[in-house]
Amino acid sequence: xxxxxxxxxxxxxxxxxxxxxxxxxxxxxxxxxxxxxxxxxxxxxxxxxxxxxxxxxxxxxxxxxxxxxxxxxxxxxxxxxxxxxxxxxxxxxxxxxxxxxxxxxxxxxxxxxxxxxxxxxxxxxxxxxxxxxxxxxxxxxxxxxxxxxxxxxxxxxxxxxxxxxxxxxxxxxxxxxxxxxxxxxxxxxxxxxxxxxxxxxxxxxxxxxxxxxxxxxxxxxxxxxxxxxxxxxxxxxxxxxxxxxxxxxxxxxxxxxxxxxxxxxxxxxxxxxxxxxxxxxxxxxxxxxxxxxxxxxxxxxxxxxxxxxxxxxxxxxxxxxxxxxxxxxxxxxxxxxxxxxxxxxxxxxxxxxxxxxxxxxxxxxxxxxxxxxxxxxxxxxxxxxxxxxxxxxxxxxxxxx
Amino acid sequence: xxxxxxxxxxxxxxxxxxxxxxxxxxxxxxxxxxxxxxxxxxxxxxxxxxxxxxxxxxxxxxxxxxxxxxxxxxxxxxxxxxxxxxxxxxxxxxxxxxxxxxxxxxxxxxxxxxxxxxxxxxxxxxxxxxxxxxxxxxxxxxxxxxxxxxxxxxxxxxxxxxxxxxxxxxxxxxxxxxxxxxxxxxxxxxxxxxxxxxxxxxxxxxxxxxxxxxxxxxxxxxxxxxxxxxxxxxxxxxxxxxxxxxxxxxxxxxxxxxxxxxxxxxxxxxxxxxxxxxxxxxxxxxxxxxxxxxxxxxxxxxxxxxxxxxxxxxxxxxxxxxxxxxxxxxxxxxxxxxxxxxxxxxxxxxxxxxxxxxxxxxxxxxxxxxxxxxxxxxxxxxxxxxxxxxxxxxxxxxxxxxxxxxxxxxxxxxx
Numbered sequence: 001x002x003x004x005x006x007x008x009x010x011x012x013x014x015x016x017x018x019x020x021x022x023x024x025x026x027x028x029x030x031x032x033x034x035x036x037x038x039x040x041x042x043x044x045x046x047x048x049x050x051x052x053x054x055x056x057x058x059x060x061x062x063x064x065x066x067x068x069x070x071x072x073x074x075x076x077x078x079x080x081x082x083x084x085x086x087x088x089x090x091x092x093x094x095x096x097x098x099x100x101x102x103x104x105x106x107x108x109x110x111x112x113x114x115x116x117x118x119x120x121x122x123x124x125x126x127x128x129x130x131x132x133x134x135x136x137x138x139x140x141x142x143x144x145x146x147x148x149x150x151x152x153x154x155x156x157x158x159x160x161x162x163x164x165x166x167x168x169x170x171x172x173x174x175x176x177x178x179x180x181x182x183x184x185x186x187x188x189x190x191x192x193x194x195x196x197x198x199x200x201x202x203x204x205x206x207x208x209x210x211x212x213x214x215x216x217x218x219x220x221x222x223x224x225x226x227x228x229x230x231x232x233x234x235x236x237x238x239x240x241x242x243x244x245x246x247x248x249x250x251x252x253x254x255x256x257x258x259x260x261x262x263x264x265x266x267x268x269x270x271x272x273x274x275x276x277x278x279x280x281x282x283x284x285x286x287x288x289x290x291x292x293x294x295x296x297x298x299x300x301x302x303x304x305x306x307x308x309x310x311x312x313x314x315x316x317x318x319x320x321x322x323x324x325x326x327x328x329x330x331x332x333x334x335x336x337x338x339x340x341x342x343x344x345x346x347x348x349x350x351x352x353x354x355x356x357x358x359x360x361x362x363x364x365x366x367x368x369x370x371x372x373x374x375x376x377x378x379x380x381x382x383x384x385x386x387x388x389x390x391x392x393x394x395x396x397x398x399x400x401x
Numbered sequence: 402x403x404x405x406x407x408x409x410x411x412x413x414x415x416x417x418x419x420x421x422x423x424x425x426x427x428x429x430x431x432x433x434x435x436x437x438x439x440x441x442x443x444x445x446x447x448x449x450x451x452x453x454x455x456x457x458x459x460x461x462x463x464x465x466x467x468x469x470x471x472x473x474x475x476x477x478x479x480x481x482x483x484x485x486x487x488x489x490x491x492x493x494x495x496x497x498x499x500x501x502x503x504x505x506x507x508x509x510x511x512x513x514x515x516x517x518x519x520x521x522x523x524x525x526x527x528x529x530x531x532x533x534x535x536x537x538x539x540x541x542x543x544x545x546x547x548x549x550x551x552x553x554x555x556x557x558x559x560x561x562x563x564x565x566x567x568x569x570x571x572x573x574x575x576x577x578x579x580x581x582x583x584x585x586x587x588x589x590x591x592x593x594x595x596x597x598x599x600x601x602x603x604x605x606x607x608x609x610x611x612x613x614x615x616x617x618x619x620x621x622x623x624x625x626x627x628x629x630x631x632x633x634x635x636x637x638x639x640x641x642x643x644x645x646x647x648x649x650x651x652x653x654x655x656x657x658x659x660x661x662x663x664x665x666x667x668x669x670x671x672x673x674x675x676x677x678x679x680x681x682x683x684x685x686x687x688x689x690x691x692x693x694x695x696x697x698x699x700x701x702x703x704x705x706x707x708x709x710x711x712x713x714x715x716x717x718x719x720x721x722x723x724x725x726x727x728x729x730x731x732x733x734x735x736x737x738x739x740x741x742x743x744x745x746x747x748x749x750x751x752x753x754x755x756x757x758x759x760x761x762x763x764x765x766x767x768x769x770x771x772x773x774x775x776x777x778x779x780x781x782x783x784x785x786x787x788x789x790x791x792x793x794x795x796x797x798x799x800x801x802x803x804x805x806x807x808x809x810x811x812x813x814x815x816x
């Protein structure tokens with residue numbers, strides 16, 4: 001068995017939906033022992049969010065839940081019962097990390113706030129993932145993916161003035177919040193390895209979305225401009241091909257522009273002295289103006305080409321013309337195939353599914369390929385019976401699991 | 402064992418930072434805020450590509466390469482040296498620096514570091530505990546590994562753009578280059594894991610991060626949808642699978658908006674109460690989620706005719722108090738004056754010579770650590786500001802050696 005970065009690290013996962021489960025998915029993938037704790041009966045709300053197998057909802061049919069929860073073991077536990085708290089306390093006493101994504105205040109009301117957990121296990125790391133963080137005037141506000149994107153300042157560069165904002169693809173602001181959860185847990189583990197101390201990490205979705213857009217606030221601070229509008233409208237940076245479908249043509253450095261012009265059959269465009277001079281230090285304004293002029297020619301050239309042929313040639317020439325890739329094209333990518341990017345998962349209900357595997361490759365730490373996500377309460381007997389020595393039948397009768 | 406409660410998480414960790422642009426620098430920016438000594442390696446001959454970023458928005462400036470808002474934001478808390486890596490002396494300094502570093506980070510295409518003779522197989526022999534991370538667009542292996550890329554093309558290749566925008570219109574990109582910070586966040590997770598593993602084993606390792614793969618991982622449910630059902634998902638505009646109404650609605654004022662997301666009948670009734678229970682809201686067709694979804698376009702117009710009468714910020718507070726998920730679409734000016742963000746310290750005013758006092762997001766702002774509250778401790782460095790400290794003090798090179806390198810532009814402070 002290959003070594004893994006998080007071997008021996010025990011994680012209790014009290015999270016639901018996307019951000020928290022994505023955080024613990026990465027921990028599990030790099031070797032942590034993650035026990036996912038769900039409410040008896042309903043379980044994680046993500047079980048009721050699609051995509052569903054054949055578009056038919058069902059708690060074991062959600063592709064979202066499957067993606068986020070493979071490689072974890074799953075148990076159920078009623079944290080509102082005394083017995084449930086007693087069992088959770090047993091689990092905490094031998095855990096390294098607890099990750100939770102309840103509304104702020106819920107853990108305290110359950111008697112499981114950081115101060116309580118610290119009494120059970122002084123070195124425990126608690127990572128709390130919430131909408132707006134554990135403090136501040138918006139602490140108890142609700143958020144959505146579209147809401148977080150709107151709060152992030154993305155409007156300053158996305159969309160034209162007066163045009164309705166458009167939300168970011170799928171659920172990416174939730175996932176990004178999960179990434180900060182993982183960074184927080186990993187940083188706290190490293191800090192603990194050096195100092196011997198645990199801690200509480202408070203992760204906010206609003207701040208996560210802000211850091212993903214990052215620049216509007218600094219640009220405003222330097223320029224006083226609230227709207228710098230580089231938008232992504234058709235004809236600007238997404239270009240249509242002769243046979244339909246889209247590519248993007250982007251260059252940054254002079255050699256990249258030259259390769260792109262050569263590929264498009266207009267190499268003379270790279271010879272223009274004014275264009276070349278625009279790459280000198282301090283000539284950013286001229287470069288931007290030049291790019292606007294060039295876009296028209298580039299768009300015309302792209303429009304006269306077939307999409308896949310143009311893309312294949314670009315990859316051979318190492319020219320920066322890329323696909324607006326569909327999920328099908330991503331699944332078929334020879335680059336991903338060569339790198340073994342995808343995990344193949346066999347799930348008892350959903351069947352065989354392909355999904356992204358490791359987000360990065362570590363030479364000395366194996367990725368544990370995603371397994372089938374646990375069925376609701378699948379590992380109750382193993383964790384409560386074998387590991388902790390409880391009478392599992394009795395717990396079921398009491399409705400605790 | 403250190404017991405001080407203010408021990409910064411990465412205190413004592415030294416990073417040789419050969420990254421440029423946004424993705425790599427954001428990774429090392431977070432490490433610097435977390436307490437690492439990050440030494441940025443720039444070059445007079447080939448300045449960091451991020452230095453011009455957004456400078457077209459400024460009037461002409463002295464030392465324009467120091468002025469980019471975007472560059473300043475992601476290089477706080479770092480040191481900066483310059484090295485011409487096409488000169489053997491530059492390569493030698495780089496190697497000596499790596500031999501006393503814990504981490505080296507780079508985000509060139511994979512042919513560049515080997516061309517300088519600085520690939521991992523060379524560097525690990527200088528320092529077996531070294532953690533090295535490469536974060537090129539396509540990764541360090543595979544047929545497309547040498548294809549250059551940056552945030553926007555990476556966003557296209559990872560699937561973000563195809564899935565953003567309206568179903569009957571062209572795809573859109575985020576406009577904010579999200580693939581870069583996403584790669585940086587993943588990079589930090591990887592480096593933290595590697596440092597943690599090194600604590601136990603003493604051994605370093607190599608991390609290969611494809612920026613495109615890192616972003617595709619955040620669309621995993623879309624990939625699963627395609628693989629599971631054989632149907633390639635498309636753009637959803639501002640619609641939501643289980644919330645209706647859902648979208649952005651225009652408010653009073655110039656280009657000001659609010660998002661509203663109603664995901665239960667109870668939330669719908671709360672929205673109606675705040676709207677003053679207008680007669681149209683009692684229409685049977687809006688009573689259920691399915692009905693609201695079927696009549697979404699009409700509902701959007703009706704709601705917007707109401708939101709237009711209000712300030713987007715005030716409306717957020719009113720709706721949230723009533724239990725409705727509503728968030729203002731904030732402008733950059735509003736971000737800096739937002740009371741919640743101010744209380745949590747998301748942005749910080751940092752004074753820098755030449756540039757003055759400017760606001761930047763604290764790179765680690767999404768995470769508050771109870772043991773170590775974090776803030777920016779110093780502004781971005783000037784080009785080559787720490788040449789003497791690093792070459793002289795850290796590496797023990799003589800004044801003569803340093804002067805001769807300066808004479809030949811191997812090091813320097815002006816491009």
